[in-house]
Amino acid sequence: xxxxxxxxxxxxxxxxxxxxxxxxxxxxxxxxxxxxxxxxxxxxxxxxxxxxxxxxxxxxxxxxxxxxxxxxxxxxxxxxxxxxxxxxxxxxxxxxxxxxxxxxxxxxxxxxxxxxxxxxxxxxxxxxxxxxxxxxxxxxxxxxxxxxxxxxxxxxxxxxxxxxxxxxxxxxxxxxxxxxxxxxxxxxxxxxxxxxxxxxxxxxxxxxxxxxxxxxxxxx
Amino acid sequence: xxxxxxxxxxxxxxxxxxxxxxxxxxxxxxxxxxxxxxxxxxxxxxxxxxxxxxxxxxxxxxxxxxxxxxxxxxxxxxxxxxxxxxxxxxxxxxxxxxxxxxxxxxxxxxxxxxxxxxxxxxxxxxxxxxxxxxxxxxxxxxxxxxxxxxxxxxxxxxxxxxxxxxxxxxxxxxxxxxxxxxxxxxxxxxxxxxxxxxxxxxxxxxxxxxxxxxxxxxxxxxxxxxxxxxxxxxxxxxxxxxxxxxxxxxxxxx
Amino acid sequence: xxxxxxxxxxxxxxxxxxxxxxxxxxxxxxxxxxxxxxxxxxxxxxxxxxxxxxxxxxxxxxxxxxxxxxxxxxxxxxxxxxxxxxxxxxxxxxxxxxxxxxxxxxxxxxxxxxxxxxxxxxxxxxxxxxxxxxxxxxxxxxxxxxxxxxxxxxxxxxxxxxxxxxxxxxxxxxxxxxxxxxxxxxxxxxxxxxxxxxxxxxxxxxxxxxxxxxxxxxx
Numbered sequence: 001x002x003x004x005x006x007x008x009x010x011x012x013x014x015x016x017x018x019x020x021x022x023x024x025x026x027x028x029x030x031x032x033x034x035x036x037x038x039x040x041x042x043x044x045x046x047x048x049x050x051x052x053x054x055x056x057x058x059x060x061x062x063x064x065x066x067x068x069x070x071x072x073x074x075x076x077x078x079x080x081x082x083x084x085x086x087x088x089x090x091x092x093x094x095x096x097x098x099x100x101x102x103x104x105x106x107x108x109x110x111x112x113x114x115x116x117x118x119x120x121x122x123x124x125x126x127x128x129x130x131x132x133x134x135x136x137x138x139x140x141x142x143x144x145x146x147x148x149x150x151x152x153x154x155x156x157x158x159x160x161x162x163x164x165x166x167x168x169x170x171x172x173x174x175x176x177x178x179x180x181x182x183x184x185x186x187x188x189x190x191x192x193x194x195x196x197x198x199x200x201x202x203x204x205x206x207x208x209x210x211x212x213x214x215x216x217x218x219x220x
Numbered sequence: 221x222x223x224x225x226x227x228x229x230x231x232x233x234x235x236x237x238x239x240x241x242x243x244x245x246x247x248x249x250x251x252x253x254x255x256x257x258x259x260x261x262x263x264x265x266x267x268x269x270x271x272x273x274x275x276x277x278x279x280x281x282x283x284x285x286x287x288x289x290x291x292x293x294x295x296x297x298x299x300x301x302x303x304x305x306x307x308x309x310x311x312x313x314x315x316x317x318x319x320x321x322x323x324x325x326x327x328x329x330x331x332x333x334x335x336x337x338x339x340x341x342x343x344x345x346x347x348x349x350x351x352x353x354x355x356x357x358x359x360x361x362x363x364x365x366x367x368x369x370x371x372x373x374x375x376x377x378x379x380x381x382x383x384x385x386x387x388x389x390x391x392x393x394x395x396x397x398x399x400x401x402x403x404x405x406x407x408x409x410x411x412x413x414x415x416x417x418x419x420x421x422x423x424x425x426x427x428x429x430x431x432x433x434x435x436x437x438x439x440x441x442x443x444x445x446x447x448x449x450x451x452x453x454x455x456x457x458x459x460x461x462x463x464x465x466x467x468x469x470x471x472x473x474x
Numbered sequence: 475x476x477x478x479x480x481x482x483x484x485x486x487x488x489x490x491x492x493x494x495x496x497x498x499x500x501x502x503x504x505x506x507x508x509x510x511x512x513x514x515x516x517x518x519x520x521x522x523x524x525x526x527x528x529x530x531x532x533x534x535x536x537x538x539x540x541x542x543x544x545x546x547x548x549x550x551x552x553x554x555x556x557x558x559x560x561x562x563x564x565x566x567x568x569x570x571x572x573x574x575x576x577x578x579x580x581x582x583x584x585x586x587x588x589x590x591x592x593x594x595x596x597x598x599x600x601x602x603x604x605x606x607x608x609x610x611x612x613x614x615x616x617x618x619x620x621x622x623x624x625x626x627x628x629x630x631x632x633x634x635x636x637x638x639x640x641x642x643x644x645x646x647x648x649x650x651x652x653x654x655x656x657x658x659x660x661x662x663x664x665x666x667x668x669x670x671x672x673x674x675x676x677x678x679x680x681x682x683x684x685x686x687x688x689x690x691x692x693x
Contacts, residue, residue: 020380022378022380060560060692062692064312079560083552083553085556098482098484101481102478102481102482103561103563364642364643367639371640372626372627375633385626385690388686393643396644400644400647403651
């Protein structure tokens with residue numbers, strides 16, 4: 001993706017996005033614009049809907065109110081959620097092979113290189129069940145190096161990683177945005193990178209009135 | 221408002237508003253209650269007490285006045301549930317899912333009544349409480365379908381997902397019902413000679429037929445009444461934070 | 475899209491190869507259930523041969539149900555189902571790919587072992603080709619219909635029992651025609667009509683189930 005100084009391409013945007021769970025509104029009126037090169041840190045307390053937002057942006061959660069738009073015609077999104085999406089009985093290499101094989105292909109050389117970059121040199125032929133939690137996350141993240149995706153949607157990507165791993169990952173996030181990609185992530189940890197846009201989900205939360213005497217609760 | 225591939229008139233979308241449904245449904249409720257009470261009482265009393273006895277079966281056929289409406293309703297309600305579910309899925313109406321959910325219990329009840337009265341009817345006619353007659357067996361399978369929808373509805377915690385899942389199941393079930401009925405009828409003719417069906421023939425004299433019509437209509441009114449009541453209750457339960465409902469409470473004191 | 479479906483098929487077959495129990499268990503279950511009938515009823519040849527068609531079909535149905543629960547559950551639990559749904563291909567293609575593997579692993583072995591079962595239950599040998607053909611046409615339908623239930627109960631606790639409850643009514647037509655075809659063949663009558671009906675049901679299931687299961691997965 002080339003960098004045009006005057007017009008930065010918009011990769012993803014939402015228009016008045018809202019989400020309900022059990023008739024309780026998690027967030028509403030969310031209009032977000034994600035441009036190339038941006039890194040967004042979605043913040044909010046537990047239960048605020050951070051994961052649901054990421055899933056709506058990925059297309060996993062149904063969007064009943066509002067819209068999610070992808071202005072670029074062909075956009076590639078990688079979503080890595082709480083559950084890593086790895087099959088325990090397959091090796092790290094095999095897992096990457098099928099994950100990438102869903103919409104593309106890869107050679108073993110490329111996969112080994114990605115695993116090495118993720119810090120798993122020598123573990124390529126171990127089944128995922130034999131790896132530690134942090135190593136499993138590294139396998140999932142290795143996919144980021146294999147697929148040339150525009151937008152990375154990462155839910156708590158630092159979980160289980162050791163100190164070095166967290167540093168490495170922040171490095172990758174930085175490189176990705178410099179190359180013109182975009183990142184949306186949730187994390188309870190602070191991201192120490194130069195340009196971080198903060199999205200505080202509690203701003204969009206619905207004010208719920210529980211007592212009948214309090215005047216206007218907003219209509220759904 | 222909501223987008224879909226089919227354009228529907230404005231009143232259709234208006235029905236999907238919980239507030240409107242609560243109000244309009246509330247005004248309709250007493251009428252349906254009255255109609256159900258009048259039609260059912262008239263039909264059942266006439267049928268059970270005053271209609272002429274059937275020359276073949278004597279008085280035991282009178283159970284038909286309860287059995288036939290129950291059987292008809294059991295199928296209609298399932299279809300209605302599927303239609304409501306489809307409406308909810310296509311036009312994303314929460315009220316439609318509530319209507320579908322209201323249908324489950326009443327439909328299952330009609331099915332059980334149909335089965336029980338079928339058994340009661342069967343004893344004097346065939347000498348056995350249960351026979352694997354085509355219609356009874358299909359009704360039994362229908363009861364299983366209802367049980368499945370009920371179980372699925374209760375098993376899924378999140379209400380909106382439950383509504384969509386039960387809608388899909390209801391639609392799949394409805395598509396399958398004709399196939400199931402055909403296959404069971406076919407299976408039945410294979411294994412039994414001529415089976416005496418439990419439906420009375422259409423060529424009945426008027427004073428036998430009319431009470432039946434009354435009970436069928438009355439049952440439909442009862443069904444609509446129950447759906448209105450249950451849907452409105454669900455609206456109360458789920459819209460408790462909204463302004464229109466709180467104003468309503470302030471006015472009515474409910 | 476074909477490559478997508480092939481990738482799923484290849485992955486699932488690899489998983490079965492790593493855990494052969496997934497393939498063996500339904501087969502053993504099938505044999506056990508078959509063995510239960512003579513034990514529970516009577517080992518008399520005349521009685522068994524009369525009921526053989528129905529018994530085999532019911533056992534096949536139960537064995538299919540047993541393995542259906544895991545169709546989507548395992549993928550849901552480790553998050554790989556999400557990744558499959560994220561791919562830019564329609565969800566019904568994913569359903570077809572997974573149902574195909576499920577049938578290969580649970581339906582095909584049943585078909586292959588059915589001649590042996592026929593002998594155990596004294597089914598006349600002239601009915602065996604009909605038996606195999608009816609299973610060949612019927613077990614994919616069972617897998618397809620079951621996929622709807624499996625998709626609906628994904629992520630629900632106690633899904634296995636609920637799944638059975640949901641799907642069994644839908645299985646009624648398949649059981650009726652499948653068993654009747656074999657019973658007719660055992661009596662020397664032609665089973666063409668039944669086969670046509672079974673084939674029609676398979677085509678019908680192939681048309682509606684991937685859509686229904688795909689929608690249910692996205693919930």
